[in-house]
Amino acid sequence: MPSYCSFRVVWLFSVDPTLTHGLDPVVPMAIAVPNYNQDARRSGQAVSGEPSSKKKRTSSGPELRRSQRLVNARDGAPGPSVGTSALAPPAQAATTQLPSSSRGPINRNSTRPGRAGRACEAVGLPGMSDLSVATTQSSPMKSSPSVSMTATAEAREQQLFAHMxxxxxxxxxxxxxxxxxxxxxxxxxxxxxxxxxxxxxxxxxxxxxxxxxxxxxxxxxxxxxxxxxxxxxxxxxxxxxxxxxxxxxxxxxxxxxxxxxxxxxxTSMEGTPSSPxxxxxxxxxxxxxxxxxxxxxxxxxxxxxxxxxxxxxxxxxxxxxxxxxxxxxxxxxxxxxxxxxxxxxxxxxxxxxxxxxxxxxxxxxxxxxxxxxxTNEVDDGFGSFVVSDKFLPPRAHDFESELGDISDLEIQELLFRRRSCLGRATSAFRVTARHAPVDRTSITLPTPATEYAMTVAWVEQSRLDDAIALRRNMHAASRIDTEGLSLSAGIYRDDFRTLPTFLGDDESFDDIGPRALEVVFHRQCYRPLNTATTTRELAQAVLGVVKGEHRDQLGGVAFALPSRHAPSHDIAGHRNLYRLGYIHRDISYGNAVIDRDGVGALIDYHLAVPHDRLCTELHHRIRSGTWPYLACSILAQPNERLGVVHERWHDIESLFYVVMEVSFREPYQGNNEELVMTPKGETIWRDWNRPEAHLVYTLKVVLRMDQPYESLLEGCAHRWTNIQLLFDILRRNCGLDSRFLGSKVAMEEVQLRELWGPSKAMSHESIISDIEQLLPLL
Structure with a gap:
């Protein structure tokens, strides 16, 4: 536990980690629960070995609030990160005519419009990403010279090696x-x-x-x-x-x-360009x-x-x-x-x-x-990019048969940076591109440049069949049936390899699966959840993440697209994905986003699997998700194979932690464009990122008790008025309330399955109805 937290001892019933699920006796145990009311910074204690006098505020780093758009990815990482500023236009894009060679770099001393207003990101390493599989790391941050990162290089090292x-x-x-x-x-x-x-x-x-x-x-x-x-x-x-x-x-x-x-x-001479x-x-x-x-x-x-x-x-x-x-x-x-x-x-x-x-x-x-x-300019992380002529792998699927291959790709700006070098390690970019004619022998006018979000990830072969099947179903389904699941405008995937091609023939290793570079062009762009500035806006976003909305009902359009893209003018929520037959399994900060109209959406289906398979199948027994957002039952007994089936309520619990993270943030020194965590919020968030699964499980399971839950809420920034009403809705629909205090994991899963099943006491509809009734009160 962090040295800057005080503790109190509570007794509760827990599970003996040496036993298997379904047979665990109820074992009373005393645990030390962090007292988040004791703020480390008020007491003057140092964090990470640094004197408190050196820091105006220690924080995970400021985060950009206003981002033009965001499409999720998030490896690794620490890493998280996004940010794009709506305050300034992007720099002129560098163009590459694929597959011809890219343009040369532009003059680094040229004027860079709006550079000061562009987004920054900070990528720190969370405790771990996943117990057994690589995951997206998604927690967009923005960093400022006046707000230092608390984790030193040496402090990150132990966490890093445990992860790598x-x-x-x-x-x-x-x-x-x-x-x-x-x-x-x-x-x-x-x-x-x-x-x-x-x-x-x-x-x-x-x-x-x-x-x-x-x-x-x-x-x-x-x-x-x-x-x-x-x-x-x-x-x-x-x-x-x-x-x-x-x-x-x-x-x-x-x-x-x-x-x-x-x-x-x-030091540069006066009147001469500064050195990079x-x-x-x-x-x-x-x-x-x-x-x-x-x-x-x-x-x-x-x-x-x-x-x-x-x-x-x-x-x-x-x-x-x-x-x-x-x-x-x-x-x-x-x-x-x-x-x-x-x-x-x-x-x-x-x-x-x-x-x-x-x-x-x-x-x-x-x-x-x-x-x-x-990037074109060596010291400008937000300018346009020079794209390698070897960048795009071969096109992988014919889902978008009405669209030709991508050409004239221009990467305008970074939206979301991978946070880890391992795993899927997704980054996202705002791009413009044209499509080559479907029939290359026909004489047609050039297609207009279209704006897309482009994600770059390294995917596993073992997960590919489900992802392809879901994508195919999405593109084949009617608009009403899908309610606008995020459709692609082109998927490009390389061969599966473990080592780079310059080393020659690939090499296999025990317990390491090959991965392939996958580039996906998404027909919509979104903004991060930190775009919401009030509890009402945040609740509206959560409603969309759970429910999904038909765009025509809202009267909005993400951005101008050719008519053939009309089926993508919708957004989809967790309920809609379940109706399509899938469990998401990776609700995290970067996967819960907001459209231009303020409606939430759930994106990134790389870890989604069919929910109607037998629970004995392997995919049901692998822990999947992003570390700080994992549900209690997924964290339980980390040294054993997952003893529960990943279900809807686990995703809702992950959404609870996502919204909690958002609520921990407040404007930095009155600057609404930069957000930092409150001191108490950062302490809690740091604990949820600790690499010890049993400890994180304990810190989360005690939230079923009212006192730790109320203490948790004190980490929320003051701007989120009546935020507890939103958290209460999510809490009582995912098993984090007092009804499950002291229950064995296997027994609580039986209860939750009944509540989400025949009794309908918990459901997507219940969450949707409660939030819709809450909105007029906020």
Missing amino acids: GKPRQSKAMDTYFFDTPSTYEAKIPKPTEKLGTEAAMKQMADAIKDVTGDRRLVGCGNSGSPIKLAPDRGEQENTPDAVILTHAAVAAAPDLPFVWAQSEHP QRAYSQIAVAIEVKKSDKRSAEARNQVIRRLHMICTTALRAHAIGVTLCGDVLQVYLVNACGVFTTSARECGQGAVLLRRVLSHLIELDDNELGMLAS
């Missing part, structure tokens, strides 16, 4: 980096400085520049000093000892290698150097932590790192499947392996280094 697992040794990486001679290795002189020193690495950088003309390998002059992870993110991470910069970053700012080599940021700021988004390869191989574990931890952060910058497929400890060399690769490494090898006579590895890395292009796209 042990690095797997790869034979394919050994073959590529160590056993295959490179083009330039024989021409690069061996270093005269002792291996394992930064001086030797800088000497290698100079030698490679002399031989190849490539200046991207840089010995960092400020190694160990913190720098921002990205221009639009608030966290900091220590600078690696050396880096290889991306081709795009150096093309956009030719003086960037000089900046990275300096011990301090260079160092950021992790510019790094292609992170390198850590130690004088002795006895520090190899330290170097490994540092480089993996840095690679995770590189991967959570926009549009990265993977990140590569190198450790050199004495003369022992090792290469690491992090992607959505996991962490992979070469064996540890001595550099050999003349440091031949070091010269070989660095030469191989210099020879890779940005796509092979994991870059799918990059």
